[in-house]
Amino acid sequence: MNxxxxxxxxxxxxxxxxxxxxxxxxxxxxxxxxxxxFNIFALSRVIAIDIMIGLAMMVVxxxxxxxxxxxxxxxxxxxxxxxxxxxxxxxxxxxxxxMLGMGSFLGWINGIITVKTGVHSFVVTxxxxxxxxxxxxxxxxxxxxxxxxxxxxxxxSAKLFNKYVSPLLLVSVATCFxxxxxxxxxxxxxxxxxxxxxxxxxxxxxxxVNRMFIYCHMLSGFLGALAAILLTTRxxxxxxxxAGQLGMDWLLPAFxxxxxxxxLLSGGKLSVFGTMLGAVLVTLLTNGLYLLxxxxxxxxxxxxxxxxxxxxxxxxxxxxxxxxxxxS
Amino acid sequence: xxxxxxxxxxANKSFPGVKALDQATFQLRKASIHALLGENGAGKSTLIxxxxxxxxxxxGKLIINGKEETLNNxxxxxxxxxxxxxxERNLIRRFSVGENLMLNxxxxxALGLIDYNEIAIQSKKWLKILDLDIDPNTxxxxxxxxxxxxxxxxxxxxxxxxxLLLDEPTSSLSPQESKILFSLLKKIVxxxxxxxxFVSHKLEEVFNICDDVTVxxxxxxxxxxxxxxxxxxxxxxxxxxxRDEQIVKSTRKNQNTKDxxxxxxxxxxxxxxxxxxxxxxxxEIIGLYGLVGAGRTELMKxxxxxxxxxxxxxxxxxxxxTINSPKSALEKFKIGYISEDRKKEGLILIHNVLDNTSIxxxxxxxxxxxxxxxxxxxxxxxxxxxxxxxxxxxNYQLISNLSGGNQQKISVAKWLAAGTDIxxxxxxxxxxxxxxxxxxxxxxxxLADDGTSIILISSDMPEMISLADKIIVMNNFQMNxxxxxxxxxxxxxxxxxxxxxx
Ligand SMILES: Nc1ncnc2c1ncn2[C@@H]1O[C@H](COP(=O)(O)OP(=O)(O)OP(=O)(O)O)[C@@H](O)[C@H]1O
Ligand SMILES: [Mg+2]
Numbered sequence: 001m002n003x004x005x006x007x008x009x010x011x012x013x014x015x016x017x018x019x020x021x022x023x024x025x026x027x028x029x030x031x032x033x034x035x036x037x038f039n040i041f042a043l044s045r046v047i048a049i050d051i052m053i054g055l056a057m058m059v060v061x062x063x064x065x066x067x068x069x070x071x072x073x074x075x076x077x078x079x080x081x082x083x084x085x086x087x088x089x090x091x092x093x094x095x096x097x098x099m100l101g102m103g104s105f106l107g108w109i110n111g112i113i114t115v116k117t118g119v120h121s122f123v124v125t126x127x128x129x130x131x132x133x134x135x136x137x138x139x140x141x142x143x144x145x146x147x148x149x150x151x152x153x154x155x156x157s158a159k160l161f162n163k164y165v166s167p168l169l170l171v172s173v174a175t176c177f178x179x180x181x182x183x184x185x186x187x188x189x190x191x192x193x194x195x196x197x198x199x200x201x202x203x204x205x206x207x208x209v210n211r212m213f214i215y216c217h218m219l220s221g222f223l224g225a226l227a228a229i230l231l232t233t234r235x236x237x238x239x240x241x242x243a244g245q246l247g248m249d250w251l252l253p254a255f256x257x258x259x260x261x262x263x264l265l266s267g268g269k270l271s272v273f274g275t276m277l278g279a280v281l282v283t284l285l286t287n288g289l290y291l292l293x294x295x296x297x298x299x300x301x302x303x304x305x306x307x308x309x310x311x312x313x314x315x316x317x318x319x320x321x322x323x324x325x326x327x328s
Numbered sequence: 329x330x331x332x333x334x335x336x337x338x339a340n341k342s343f344p345g346v347k348a349l350d351q352a353t354f355q356l357r358k359a360s361i362h363a364l365l366g367e368n369g370a371g372k373s374t375l376i377x378x379x380x381x382x383x384x385x386x387x388g389k390l391i392i393n394g395k396e397e398t399l400n401n402x403x404x405x406x407x408x409x410x411x412x413x414x415x416e417r418n419l420i421r422r423f424s425v426g427e428n429l430m431l432n433x434x435x436x437x438a439l440g441l442i443d444y445n446e447i448a449i450q451s452k453k454w455l456k457i458l459d460l461d462i463d464p465n466t467x468x469x470x471x472x473x474x475x476x477x478x479x480x481x482x483x484x485x486x487x488x489x490x491x492l493l494l495d496e497p498t499s500s501l502s503p504q505e506s507k508i509l510f511s512l513l514k515k516i517v518x519x520x521x522x523x524x525x526f527v528s529h530k531l532e533e534v535f536n537i538c539d540d541v542t543v544x545x546x547x548x549x550x551x552x553x554x555x556x557x558x559x560x561x562x563x564x565x566x567x568x569x570x571r572d573e574q575i576v577k578s579t580r581k582n583q584n585t586k587d588x589x590x591x592x593x594x595x596x597x598x599x600x601x602x603x604x605x606x607x608x609x610x611x612e613i614i615g616l617y618g619l620v621g622a623g624r625t626e627l628m629k630x631x632x633x634x635x636x637x638x639x640x641x642x643x644x645x646x647x648x649x650t651i652n653s654p655k656s657a658l659e660k661f662k663i664g665y666i667s668e669d670r671k672k673e674g675l676i677l678i679h680n681v682l683d684n685t686s687i688x689x690x691x692x693x694x695x696x697x698x699x700x701x702x703x704x705x706x707x708x709x710x711x712x713x714x715x716x717x718x719x720x721x722x723n724y725q726l727i728s729n730l731s732g733g734n735q736q737k738i739s740v741a742k743w744l745a746a747g748t749d750i751x752x753x754x755x756x757x758x759x760x761x762x763x764x765x766x767x768x769x770x771x772x773x774x775l776a777d778d779g780t781s782i783i784l785i786s787s788d789m790p791e792m793i794s795l796a797d798k799i800i801v802m803n804n805f806q807m808n809x810x811x812x813x814x815x816x817x818x819x820x821x822x823x824x825x826x827x828x829x830x
Contacts (some may be wrong), residue, residue, distance in 0.1 A: 042619070138337055186698035187690035194687055198676045204634065205687045206658030268678055 012262040016277035020284060027288035036325035040164050043287055044147055045156070048168035049230050050279040052255025053250050055172075055179060056223035058275050061258055062196040063216045065121030069110060069129040070224045070254055071247020075240060076136045077103040082145025082238030085152065089161070090151050100225045106132055107221020111214035121217070122217045133246045144239040148232070156233030168230045168250030175226065192216055197268025252303055256282045259310040282306070332391075333358045333523050333772045334379065334410075334491055335616070339376055339739050341387030341547075343729065345721030350547040358489070359521040363556070365532045365568055366544035366734025368762040369719035370696040372527050375544070376495050379525075380412045381405040406432075411489030415496050415527075415732040416671055417469045419474050419483075426451040426464030429483045449481065454482040459508045468528050473755075474620040474787070483507065485516075492516075492806065493525045496732065498533060498666065499759045502619055502787035510537050529733075529786075531561055543567040554769045588646075589781050590750055595640035597630040599623070601805045604640070608750070613772070613782045615796030615813070617789070617824055620648040623805035624785045625668060628752045632665050658688065664748035666740055668755040668785070674739035677728040681696040681720055684727050685709040686737050688746035712741040715771075717764060734760045740768065744775075751775065755784045769795060793820050801827035 027034040052071065060067040069071075081099035084090040090098070091281035110128055114121040158167050183189035195202040203209045229252075232238050243249045259265065259280060261274025282303070289299050334356040341349040347373045356362050364372050375382040378390065381399030389396050393644065399405050405412070418429045426447040427434075435446035451464040460478050468476060477500050484492060498506045514537060516522045526538055534541065534556070540699050541559060543550040550567045565573040587610040595604040601623055608614055616624040629635050631642070633651040641648050644661055657663040667673035675684050686705040693708055694700050708725065713723070716737040720730055727735055736759050743751060757765045772795055776782050786792045792799060799811045801824055809827040813820055 026598075176370050185701055187694040187700045188686075188698050190690055190700065193681070194676055194679070197678055198672075200673050201667075201676055202687070203667060204654050206655045206664075206691075206746075207687070208653060208655045264678075268676065299763065 012271065016261065016274065016281060020277060020281050023281070023284050023288060027223055027291065029283070031143060031288065031291040034288060037162075039166055039287070039291075041159060041166060044164070044169040045166040045234050046242050046287070047192065047280055047283045048166060048172040049227055049234070050253045050257060050283050051276050052175065052223055052227035052230060053144070053171040053254045054261070054275045054279045055175060055272070056220045056227060058258035058263050058270055058272070059179075059192075059223065060121065060220045061265060062192060062267055063213050064196055064265075064269050065114065065213075067075075067107075067110065067125050067217065067220045067224075067254075068122065068251065069096055069106070069125040069247070070220065071107045071243040071250035072129045072132040073103050073134070073221050073224040073247070074228035074231070075243050075247050076106060076132050077138050078232045078238040079136050079145070081150060082202060082230065083140070086145045086147050094150055099229055100222055103221040103223075103225025103228070104218045104220070107217040107219070107224070108214060110221070111217030114217065114241050115210040115213050123160060129248075131244055137240060140240060142158050142240050144237050145238040146239075148237060153233055153236040156230070161276040163264050165169035166234075168234065171226075171230060175223070176276050177186070183270065183272065187228065187260060188215070193268060195271065201312060214217075231268060252307065252326055253282060254278065255309060256303065260313070265311070331357055333390070333393055335391040336375065336378065336385075337389045337391070339375070339378060339385040339390070341371075341378065341383060341385050341428065341814065345725070348377075349388075349544075352544060352547060353390070353552050354542055355541060355550050355553050356523050356525060357553075358523055359517055360430045360539040361517055361524045361526055362553070364525055364527045364544070365529075365534065365541060365564070366550070366570055367763060368737070368759075369731040370544040370568075371547040373731060374547075376412065376414070376493050376525065376527065379405065380410060380494060386573050404490075407489075410492035411484045411487040411491070412493040413480050413484045413495060413497050414634070415499075417473070417480065419476055419480060421469040422467065424465050424467055425455070425462055425471070425479055427485060428468055428479065429464070431483075432487065437553070442753045445520070450486075451482075454478070454486045457485065457512060458482050459505075472620060472625060473507065474502075477501060478509075478620075479564065484670075485512075488520075488524070491525075493522050495527045496529070496759050497526070498528060500755060503789055505620060506533065514536060520610045524729060528682055529759065529765070531564060531727070531762070534564070535561070535782040545570070551826060565762060568761070573762060573766070577788065589644065591641075591643040592643040593643065595630075595642070596638050596810065597627065597828055598636045598638050599626045599630060599805070601627050601630065602739040604807060605699055606800065606807075608781050608783065611776050611779055612783055612798075613776050613784055614795050615783045615799040616783065616802055617787075617792055617799050617828075618802035619828065621789075621804075622802040624802055626805070627802075628665060628754065628783065632663055643671065656744065658748070659691065662749040664688070664743045664746050664750070664754065665757060666743045666754055668758065670735055670739040672728055675727050675735060678726065680724045681713065681718070681738060682706065682723040685713060685742045685745060688742050692746075709741065709745045713738075716767070717739050733761055734765070736760055737764065744771070748780065750781045750783070752783045752785070755787065755789065756784075757786070757791060765791075789821055790817065790825070793817050799824060803828055 031213055032038045057072055072131055077099045080102045081095050084095040114124045155167060160167055183193060190213060191207045192212050195207055195209045199209045231242060235242065257278035258275045260276055261278035262271040263269065263275065286299055289302065332355045336352065336354040338351045338353060339349050340351060343378045352371060352375060354375060366372050374383060377830055381402045381404045429451040430447050435443040435450065437443045444708060448464045455462055458478050458481060462475060477497065496502060513524060528534060539555050541554045541556055542552055562572065564745050588607050589610050590608040592604050592606040596602055604627060618624050630637050633653045633656060641653065651661060682702060682705055686709050689721050690700050693704050707821055719734050740756055757768055760768065772782060784796055793815060795814060796813050799813055801808045802810065808830055811823045812818060
């Protein structure tokens with residue numbers, strides 16, 4: 001939690017902000033299309049979705065856990081929404097609410113199983129990832145929903161601010177503010193963080209840790225569904241492979257953003273705006289490297305390296321926040 | 329200069345916002361026991377951490393056996409024959425007691441594998457020296473704090489160091505266990521020429537075993553290597569706190585209103601308690617006394633719903649109730665539990681002072697849609713933080729950066745803030761200096777006078793006798809008897825000891 005920033009200069013966020021600026025500078029001078037209106041608009045759409053995915057993972061990392069089923073939940077929510085709108089003809093707003101409900105429900109299942117069995121959420125969500133995805137494939141027979149209401153898909157291609165920015169980005173930034181408010185200014189948010197930091201102490205202080213963990217998983221599912229909604233409006237269809245095999249394409253950006261952003265992998269500390277900046281940085285890098293014509297393979301290679309560096313950073317961060325504990 | 333095996337001269341050490349040591353000087357004579365005293369946050373542990381290579385001094389010299397040395401990490405200290413029991417527990421909770429004890433020199437079989445039989449045999453030897461009856465295969469996480477503390481002492485002894493640093497080794501022990509430790513310490517000083525640095529807030533212990541005394545105040549020397557024979561309790565206290573000690577005498581009359589707020593009838597628990605009967609009246613302080621392992625903490629954990637009560641009745645305000653979680657204990661029945669294990673169960677070390685102190689009150693102070701701001705929290709908890717004189721540069725300091733005693737104050741403060749009807753206090757003054765201890769005692773009495781009912785667990789017999797109205801003596805997860813407390817130390821303590829041994 002970034003309580004009372006003593007000196008903004010020393011925070012992780014400031015470092016990230018500098019990196020974002022530096023890379024923007026590098027790419028805008030070394031490539032042609034980087035600052036074009038088209039590219040900036042495209043970037044804003046991708047960034048919006050990556051932020052949302054990062055936030056969805058962040059709230060489970062908060063508990064010291066992981067949500068590998070995130071992508072699968074997202075795709076399930078998207079397909080469910082596609083079915084509601086295209087087949088059942090349910091209007092857009094109720095459909096969106098149903099999708100969010102679906103995401104939360106699948107997250108709730110993850111949470112319940114994790115809490116009741118005591119098995120690490122890594123294992124639980126590894127299993128539910130296949131289960132959710134399998135179910136979805138079976139029910140949809142791997143068919144996409146491509147005839148979504150126009151109003152819905154228009155949102156994904158709308159352009160704001162002199163046609164530079166997608167409204168999707170506004171949704172993600174607003175979500176960041178909402179989460180920041182939740183974690184910093186509400187009792188439930190504080191309890192979620194406390195439960196993640198030291199479950200035993202939190203429990204004895206009158207916090208129902210199990211319930212908090214379930215909430216975190218639900219919130220993760222909710223945000224996953226939100227990311228899926230953004231993605232569906234962007235590509236204009238709900239497609240089973242929209243997040244890759246088993247939804248695994250989401251996992252790398254999902255880890256990268258919060259870990260680079262300063263969320264402690266062991267739980268109990270998070271940074272909402274760090275996650276946002278982390279997502280921005282990763283997307284910028286990927287986009288810039290594309291424009292520099294570095295091959296797809298090398299981009300993945302780079303992202304892998306960045307993930308490793310970020311985890312290393314997490315280790316040192318943990319060492320420093322706990323220094324006097326580990327040794328004293 | 330050869331009479332000193334360890335010297336620190338004019339050491340300085342600063343942390344952000346705090347000057348922990350300010351020209352501190354310390355000299356340890358060979359084959360002596362040297363007391364290092366001072367209030368919470370005076371810099372004792374910091375000094376010990378410098379001697380053991382955990383921290384590095386900003387300036388000043390560290391001289392070992394007459395030579396100036398630089399220690400870069402704890403391993404360096406081990407090489408000079410320095411071994412330490414830190415104030416905070418450092419055992420690996422998922423390892424067994426035996427594995428922890430032998431961690432630094434694991435016995436191996438001919439094939440180079442770890443020899444678990446040998447671990448058991450060797451660790452048993454060291455446990456026995458401290459009269460500790462623990463199976464070496466027990467997981468550390470299953471031990472009480474006191475037993476962990478004893479294990480850690482056994483571990484330090486097993487290294488056969490020449491210089492032994494003990495940072496509040498007796499904080500969680502009862503006098504009986506401390507006595508065994510002390511005779512052992514005296515023996516290794518006499519027979520093996522070991523030199524010992526001893527930190528404690530219990531002055532009787534200091535007069536009992538120490539030869540020299542160094543007192544720190546706000547990181548500076550209030551006295552350096554004074555012969556204990558030149559000091560008495562009063563002088564020592566004045567050196568530590570700058571004024572005379574205030575003795576808290578309970579002036580409480582025995583409550584004649586019998587307004588039973590909590591009763592346990594024939595309670596059995598899943599942890600093995602049997603036949604527990606207890607009655608707590610409004611404004612009453614009941615003490616639970618017993619040796620390490622008597623099952624006092626465990627009983628209280630069952631009461632607040634952390635573990636299960638399997639049989640018998642719990643009656644609150646005349647109604648039979650079931651408490652199934654600490655949350656319902658706090659929110660429905662207004663029962664709070666101050667844990668004895670502040671590091672594991674009391675505090676969130678990676679969070680700050682404000683968040684830790686307020687964790688019990690968020691639900692109480694929240695406004696519409698759960699709104700809670702730092703300002704609202706400060707308003708609620710600041711009085712408790714300043715009442716207990718918590719030494720911290722700001723409310724945003726991480727708990728892990730506070731001195732041990734100040735951490736303890738926070739774990740008490742958060743429950744004072746909660747304002748419960750029944751407060752279970754488990755070893756409240758562990759590691760707290762005498763000034764704050766007196767203050768806490770006053771506070772507990774005042775809480776009770778104002779209508780809170782208190783169950784007090786303490787291994788500190790004088791504390792128990794000065795605070796409790798009646799004392800329940802427990803042994804082996806059962807109640808051995810109840811002693812009405814007339815606050816006369818000699819008669820009450822002998823009655824307690826009688827019950828312990830029946
Ligand atoms: N890692 C740290 N970071 C910041 N401040 C620290 C750190 N360690 C200690 N301090 C501060 O240094 C001062 C001295 O602490 P120290 O632990 O030496 O006190 P102590 O004499 O051992 O007290 P106690 O009796 O409570 O154990 C305290 O004000 C403490 O808050
Ligand atoms: Mg200390």
